[in-house]
Amino acid sequence: MIQRLRSRPDRRPRARGRRASRVLLALAVMTALTGVDLPDALAEPPLGVTGAAAADATSARVGALFAGGLDGGHFCTASVVRSEDRDVIATAAHCLGSPDTTYFAPGYRDGEAPYGLWKLTGMFVAPGWTDGEDPDADIAFARVVPVGEEVDGPRIEDLVGGFPVAAEQPADATVSVVGYPSRDESPLSCANGTTLFSETQRRIECPDLSGGTSGSPWLVDGALAGVLGGHEGGGTVPEISYSAVMGDQAVELYREAADNG
Structure with missing residues (x-):
């Protein structure tokens, strides 16, 4: 039986323009200057950069x-x-x-x-x-x-x-986030190191993860270690996101x- 809950709107802000697009453009310019092959260079974006998620x-x-x-x-x-x-x-x-x-x-x-x-x-x-x-x-x-x-x-x-589910990840675990901003029709992804905001909340810096990305999986080595949410409903600015720590209760x-x- 489905349990009814009170609806709570996603408080994460809408997209404010694509900072990631500017980063990718800069990488393209550098590629033209240095001769680096662009597809290979973009296969694994730098940590903290948000871009289109590959169809994989x-x-x-x-x-x-x-x-x-x-x-x-x-x-x-x-x-x-x-x-x-x-x-x-x-x-x-x-x-x-x-x-x-x-x-x-x-x-x-x-x-x-x-x-x-x-x-x-x-x-x-x-x-x-x-x-x-x-x-x-x-x-x-x-x-x-x-x-x-x-x-x-x-x-x-x-x-x-x-995805397998993995609890008890280290405080500085590198996490990959994949999610759908409400205004986008395809997913974005970002990977970065994390820190503990508190004993029960994890924090990551990834731009452009705006409203609609709540619930996005936080993946550590391909295993679910949390979901975007928790503190402030997942965060009130698109640059900083949170997840409740995957503890015994979860x-x-x-x-x-x-x-x-």
Whole structure:
């Protein structure tokens, strides 16, 4: 049964222009001057630079959350994680205020949902969030089924794979973030070192991660170590983002979702 929560708008600001575009332009100019091959130079952007996410196995597991369907606009991000029934996604708890009308489109790009549209059938949120919107509990998991194929339909993990979940990461872990700003029709990505804002909140500096990127996976060596959210709903400026530390409570919540048959 889907648990209803009060809807909480994504407080992350909208995009204010693409600083990343200026950085990439500068790299292109340097390439022309030095003879560096541009595609190779841009294959792995410098830490702290936000750019377009490559259409690869990683971004296929990440998708946008839509209100009512593809015509309703996307407002948050989620990702597929490994589970026994191969049907679980992870996002920020504050993204699931209206679960009955929330749909997930993995690998969404330019108006197309290559792996279909998926609806939520169950939700797993910590009591700390439902009782008082504790930012340390701003992570949630949900089970999904393909729209129109609820009985014996495909499993999402069979189509795109799923991220393992990894807790207890070091304070200075290098994290990759992949997410969908609300005004963009394809995902952005950024990697950078992180610091602990507090014992329960992690901080990263990546530009242009504006409204809509809440719920984006924070990946350490390809494993989910958090989601964009937590302190200030994930941050009130697009240059600084937060994630609740993946602690024992979040791990137990994940196990409950992943083992639920």
